[in-house]
Amino acid sequence: MSKFGSAIFNRLVIIIPYAWLTIFFLAPFFIVLRISLSETAIAMPPYLPVFNLVDGVSGIVDKLGELSVANYVFLAGDALYTNAYISSLKIAVISTIATLLIAYPIAYGMAKAPNMVRPTLLMLVILPFWTSFLIRVYAWIAILKPEGLLNQLLLTLGVIDEPLIILNTNWAIYIGIVYSYLPFMVLPIYSSLEKMDHSLTEAALDLGCTPIRAFWRVTFPLSMPGVIAGCMLVFIPAVGEFVIPDLLGGSETLMIGKTLWNEFNANRDWPVSAAVATILLLILVVPIMFFQHAQAKADGEGK
Amino acid sequence: MKSLGSIRRSFAPWADPTAVPFIAVKNVTKKFGDFVAVDNLSLNIYPREFFALLGASGCGKSTLLRMLAGFEQPTSGEIVLDGQSLAGIPPYRRPVNMMFQSYALFPHMTVENNIAFGLKQDGMPKPQIAERVDQMLKLVKLDKFAKRKPHQLSGGQRQRVALARSLAKRPKVLLLDEPLGALDKKLREETQFELMDLQQQLGLTFVVVTHDQEEAMTMADRIAVMAHGKVIQVATPPEIYEAPNSRFVADFIGDVNIFDGTVSSAGPGTVEIATQTGFTVRVASSDAPAVGAKIGLAIRPEKIRVSRDEPACAPLNAAQGEIWDIGYLGDMTIFHVRLKDGKVIKASSLNAVRAVEDPLGYDQQVWISFDENAGVVLKD
Ligand SMILES: Nc1ncnc2c1ncn2[C@@H]1O[C@H](COP(=O)(O)OP(=O)(O)OP(=O)(O)O)[C@@H](O)[C@H]1O
Ligand SMILES: [Mg+2]
Numbered sequence: 001m002s003k004f005g006s007a008i009f010n011r012l013v014i015i016i017p018y019a020w021l022t023i024f025f026l027a028p029f030f031i032v033l034r035i036s037l038s039e040t041a042i043a044m045p046p047y048l049p050v051f052n053l054v055d056g057v058s059g060i061v062d063k064l065g066e067l068s069v070a071n072y073v074f075l076a077g078d079a080l081y082t083n084a085y086i087s088s089l090k091i092a093v094i095s096t097i098a099t100l101l102i103a104y105p106i107a108y109g110m111a112k113a114p115n116m117v118r119p120t121l122l123m124l125v126i127l128p129f130w131t132s133f134l135i136r137v138y139a140w141i142a143i144l145k146p147e148g149l150l151n152q153l154l155l156t157l158g159v160i161d162e163p164l165i166i167l168n169t170n171w172a173i174y175i176g177i178v179y180s181y182l183p184f185m186v187l188p189i190y191s192s193l194e195k196m197d198h199s200l201t202e203a204a205l206d207l208g209c210t211p212i213r214a215f216w217r218v219t220f221p222l223s224m225p226g227v228i229a230g231c232m233l234v235f236i237p238a239v240g241e242f243v244i245p246d247l248l249g250g251s252e253t254l255m256i257g258k259t260l261w262n263e264f265n266a267n268r269d270w271p272v273s274a275a276v277a278t279i280l281l282l283i284l285v286v287p288i289m290f291f292q293h294a295q296a297k298a299d300g301e302g303k
Numbered sequence: 304m305k306s307l308g309s310i311r312r313s314f315a316p317w318a319d320p321t322a323v324p325f326i327a328v329k330n331v332t333k334k335f336g337d338f339v340a341v342d343n344l345s346l347n348i349y350p351r352e353f354f355a356l357l358g359a360s361g362c363g364k365s366t367l368l369r370m371l372a373g374f375e376q377p378t379s380g381e382i383v384l385d386g387q388s389l390a391g392i393p394p395y396r397r398p399v400n401m402m403f404q405s406y407a408l409f410p411h412m413t414v415e416n417n418i419a420f421g422l423k424q425d426g427m428p429k430p431q432i433a434e435r436v437d438q439m440l441k442l443v444k445l446d447k448f449a450k451r452k453p454h455q456l457s458g459g460q461r462q463r464v465a466l467a468r469s470l471a472k473r474p475k476v477l478l479l480d481e482p483l484g485a486l487d488k489k490l491r492e493e494t495q496f497e498l499m500d501l502q503q504q505l506g507l508t509f510v511v512v513t514h515d516q517e518e519a520m521t522m523a524d525r526i527a528v529m530a531h532g533k534v535i536q537v538a539t540p541p542e543i544y545e546a547p548n549s550r551f552v553a554d555f556i557g558d559v560n561i562f563d564g565t566v567s568s569a570g571p572g573t574v575e576i577a578t579q580t581g582f583t584v585r586v587a588s589s590d591a592p593a594v595g596a597k598i599g600l601a602i603r604p605e606k607i608r609v610s611r612d613e614p615a616c617a618p619l620n621a622a623q624g625e626i627w628d629i630g631y632l633g634d635m636t637i638f639h640v641r642l643k644d645g646k647v648i649k650a651s652s653l654n655a656v657r658a659v660e661d662p663l664g665y666d667q668q669v670w671i672s673f674d675e676n677a678g679v680v681l682k683d
Contacts, residue, residue: 202372202374203409204409205393207424207472208395213424221411
């Protein structure tokens with residue numbers, strides 16, 4: 001390939017991710033944003049104004065004037081939504097921490113396992129994906145319900161006298177999220193631990209660290225990229241999770257995914273649900289962008 | 304042996320029977336499964352000694368070093384450091400530091416913090432740490448790079464950070480696993496002398512692993528030549544070179560010509576050998592092998608003369624041949640001389656004069672000869 005040709009090729013390669021983002025993320029986002037600025041209507045689609053190419057440019061400009069932030073004002077004024085956001089974030093934070101606490105030792109054990117058994121362990125972590133997510137969540141109902149497997153086991157062992165009420169509480173949601181998202185935490189942590197040079201730990205020991213201190217001062221900081229990736233992979237979908245709170249949670253459980261579903265399907269209020277979705281997106285994206293910016297800055301230091 | 308001693312004349316604790324070794328490796332064996340990596344090995348290393356482990360790849364050098372550092376436990380045998388058995392003592396409680404073959408610098412820490420790492424573990428007060436780090440940075444000439452991360456350094460600079468880090472704690476013993484492996488020839492030679500200076504200045508005991516014999520010869524007080532997990536010979540560089548105790552050592556260190564032959568007569572202090580090549584050799588040998596014994600005679604290339612005229616000593620210690628190959632290296636010239644039976648021997652001569660009249664050329668008939676004390680009798 002000529003130099004010129006390869007320069008064009010390089011440009012094209014860069015365009016691909018941008019094109020992907022534009023088509024599958026930005027465009028839908030703007031459609032949702034537009035709907036969130038509309039007004040409910042008993043029509044098809046159930047909101048106004050509806051942009052139409054036959055209106056011509058002036059018509060579209062007129063209709064743009066009809067858009068309003070009324071839905072956002074409504075959301076801000078209603079404590080139900082604020083509480084739903086806060087409670088979703090709380091549940092997501094707690095489940096992410098719990099997932100991390102369980103996943104890290106698993107990933108560590110896998111990375112330290114002999115080379116021969118590692119592929120098998122990796123396979124075991126991925127194995128649950130072979131069954132439908134929905135079926136696995138339903139299975140937890142059978143396990144957690146008052147006369148379910150867990151309670152039977154604990155009663156038989158004599159650990160408890162009467163069945164624990166777990167199903168339809170936040171506990172069930174935590175269990176469901178931790179269980180469902182565990183592989184997304186284990187895999188990135190495993191991959192960062194696995195490629196770590198073992199002689200780094202030895203160097204730390206050599207310089208006077210006990211094994212525990214060597215872990216905290218060397219192994220753990222170096223696995224941070226994996227920990228961060230894993231936390232994002234769990235936290236982001238957990239905030240908007242709908243299936244798990246719907247199936248395992250109780251009436252008192254307030255999560256934004258469920259609220260959104262209600263607005264959209266039960267109330268047929270597309271503009272409000274679009275506004276709920278937009279705010280959710282901003283809540284997630286803005287802090288992440290700040291975080292990445294800070295990271296990039298920290299990496300750049302010392303150069 | 305007459306005048307074969309250490310380079311540092313006054314320093315020869317191994318020759319002193321009352322000297323107490325600083326590190327004593329006693330009958331240590333290390334097995335990985337069925338594989339014996341270190342085989343019933345014993346060594347004494349003395350305080351302030353610069354000790355080199357030399358051997359081919361896979362002979363167990365790193366394994367021995369890792370047992371000294373505490374990363375591997377001997378399968379049997381014992382290592383004693385400064386009078387204390389190291390059995391069961393974990394690496395973080397040994398007064399020993401190691402410079403790793405791969406450097407093992409912490410990638411998330413700056414040069415400064417890498418060097419300070421061990422000191423912080425010891426709970427040294429901050430101002431003192433800063434002072435020591437400064438001192439170490441100056442020592443390895445990296446003061447300008449204190450704030451960089453390892454990935455922003457060149458290979459040679461990384462190696463120096465690793466050295467500074469392992470020296471920062473002033474360990475009693477510094478273990479260095481191929482410390483100069485990643486450096487180019489010039490930097491390597493420079494660093495060799497820097498390391499020697501440093502070791503002298505700080506008065507530490509160094510155990511360095513290398514498979515570069517020149518490096519070992521340059522730096523070490525004594526060299527242990529290893530093969531297949533065993534020590535074949537431990538001696539000063541001149542002894543290793545001039546008086547190898549076996550065919551393996553003679554062959555491993557430097558270039559050598561080995562003549563096989565049979566002892567034809569053994570007088571006091573000298574031995575006569577009928578070589579397979581067909582000429583008779585008389586060499587000085589302190590212990591006389593039995594007449595009829597099959598032995599080898601090792602002669603270094605620089606101890607063989609090449610001449611057109613028949614040497615005075617002929618027919619003893621002389622043979623005729625033709626020049627087969629000439630390698631001109633600048634400071635010296637290597638001749639490959641093919642003897643009558645087809646054996647090719649190497650002889651080197653210093654080019655002390657700039658323009659030689661009528662130099663030796665290809666295919667010329669020449670004589671090779673050597674002195675009675677030029678060769679070493681190898682009994683194995
Ligand atoms: N953890 C281990 N498990 C199994 N075999 C090992 C292990 N460590 C080393 N060995 C084997 O022991 C032998 C000696 O290894 P060692 O690392 O000591 O060699 P070395 O002399 O340092 O070689 P090099 O010059 O290549 O570094 C090698 O054959 C190696 O394969
Ligand atoms: Mg090695």
